[in-house]
Amino acid sequence: MVKRGAVKTNNIVSVRIPSSMIKDLKEKMQEDYFMDISEAIRNIVRNKYLQATNPNSKLDQIKSEILESVKKRVETDVSSKVLTELDKIREMLAGGKN
Numbered sequence: 001m002v003k004r005g006a007v008k009t010n011n012i013v014s015v016r017i018p019s020s021m022i023k024d025l026k027e028k029m030q031e032d033y034f035m036d037i038s039e040a041i042r043n044i045v046r047n048k049y050l051q052a053t054n055p056n057s058k059l060d061q062i063k064s065e066i067l068e069s070v071k072k073r074v075e076t077d078v079s080s081k082v083l084t085e086l087d088k089i090r091e092m093l094a095g096g097k098n
Contacts, residue, residue, distance in 0.1 A: 025037050
């Protein structure tokens with residue numbers, strides 16, 4: 001946290017990154033419309049920092065995973081019911097043709 005009245009300064013940090021990761025970052029840079037790799041890395045670091053400093057971030061992640069799981073389960077159940085109903089309708093139509 002920056003204290004009130006404190007002066008913000010920028011620092012330069014040097015990091016060794018494997019060439020394969022640079023390739024991935026260049027692709028992400030284009031996908032997310034970053035100006036350069038530095039901007040992409042700053043965004044990643046900023047997001048990770050916010051996750052680490054936010055005590056609710058892990059809870060939010062678990063919550064979203066649970067919601068996604070429930071959503072998939074509901075979709076599967078609905079699809080199963082629809083298929084069962086379609087099979088019944090097909091059997092009724094097939095029985096009516098004979």
